Amino acid sequence: MAHSFHVKSSQLHLKWSKALTPVLTVPSGAELSFDLRDGGNNQIRPDNAATALADFDFALTDPAMGPVFVEDAAPGDVLKVEFLELTPSDYGWTAIFPGFGLLADEFPEPQLKVWDLTDAGLTPSSSPGGMRRAVFRPGIEVPVEPFLGVVGVAPATDEELPTIPPYAASGGNMDCRYLSRVGSTLYLPVNVAGALFSCGDGHAAQGDGEVCGTAIETPMLARLRLTVEKKAVRDAKGWALNCPHYVTPPLTREQLEAKLAPADKGEYAALGIHEDIREASRMALRGLLDWLVAEKDLSRPEAYMLASVSSSLKMAEVVDMPNYAIACSIPLNVFTE
Structure with missing residues (x-):
């Protein structure tokens, strides 16, 4: 069953809450497109790179676009999220922010790298089906593997929760490059009626750990499918979902060859x-x-x-x-x- 729904980049929130008003109501099985801001809320762009870090407002970070009310979703159910298509913008950025990152105490000065993600700026893959590469500097290139950092549903609590950390019961800013790339399927526990699904924080590439605090951050156009799996189905199998689970797609032969010899x-x-x-x-x-x-x-x-x-x-x-x-x-x- 295919449907056509769209969430605009202006339809965002900076707190997770079950009290948020849905921007859309969709049936189970609906396909949606999202026009997503990056994790910095589009505060950093090529046109303002010289001043962006000095003017950066952390209170605006990690916006989530939504929420979307999914019909027939009830507490105890599971929301199945399929990632169908992810298209990065023509630029991205990586930054060191003072006080942020695994070695924050050792990097007190801000630093910004703006990436060219246009077709002209990316290096073509050397093999069919392989990934294009973003140039860090001459001689150093990073494969482009788009995914979403923020994917989540509303929590059960009456409190408003910030969007920066992830949560076991509802997902959010998980920054896991496997669970939200194209072809992956994510399963989230439903805590409130309608699930109230939101997403954001496009990444063109990231290592496991995102150690300096940022990936290749980029606005993203995303196409997803949302499907409700009823609680009774899992009850019949004798288990419940208490944290996010995900399934990744198999590599194609071309992707496998690109990852192995001779490139690896x-x-x-x-x-x-x-x-x-x-x-x-x-x-x-x-x-x-x-x-x-x-x-x-x-x-x-x-x-x-x-x-x-x-x-x-x-x-x-x-x-x-x-x-x-x-x-x-x-x-x-x-x-x-």
């Missing part, structure tokens, strides 16, 4: 080991930054931003207490020279 050159990683998982992550990230500065001739802020859009934090070992082992890795195929 392996990865470089630093391993942080500490009894505090956050400190282990910080240690691993510092190690990777040290290598990028020494071996790839990057400034430390450049290395931090490149890590945020292309490196990945991984829980390598979490059972041999008291210490955790966290890897921070970067794929070597981002280096084309």
Whole structure:
């Protein structure tokens, strides 16, 4: 069943609340398009790059477009969200904000990188079906893999909740590059009548961890399908959904070949080991930054931003207490020279 509904970029909210008035009411199974602002609420653009960080208002960040009331959705049900199409804008940005990010105490100065995401600015894939690449600087290119950072439903609480953190019971600003890319399916617990679904925060690329606090942030045109799965179906199987779950699509043969030989050159990683998982992550990230500065001739802020859009934090070992082992890795195929 296909329907035609559209949510405008002006139809946004900055708090999650079950008291919000829906901007649309749609039947289960509806396809919707969303004109999405980026995670900075479109405050940073190529035309104002020189002054954008100085004028930036954090109170306006992580806007969610919506909410959408889905008919027949009731508390205890599940909202199935299918990501059908994601189209980034012709520009993106990555920034270091003072006081924000995994190494905030080590990067007190603001820094901004504006990316060219036009057809002319992107490097074509070297193989059929492969991903185009955004140029960080000559010799360093990052694959463009669009996804949405903010995807969620209204919470059950009477309180208004900020949109910056994610929530187990309702999703939100999860910044997980797998759950909302094209072909993925996300399952969210329904907490209130109609679910009150919203989304936003387009990303052209991001590493696992988004370590400097930003990805390649970009406005996005998104097409999604929303379907209600009734509580009785899961009750019959003997389990309930208490947090977001997702399924990713299989890679096509062309995508698999592009990720493997000859493009894949392996990865470089630093391993942080500490009894505090956050400190282990910080240690691993510092190690990777040290290598990028020494071996790839990057400034430390450049290395931090490149890590945020292309490196990945991984829980390598979490059972041999008291210490955790966290890897921070970067794929070597981002280096084309």
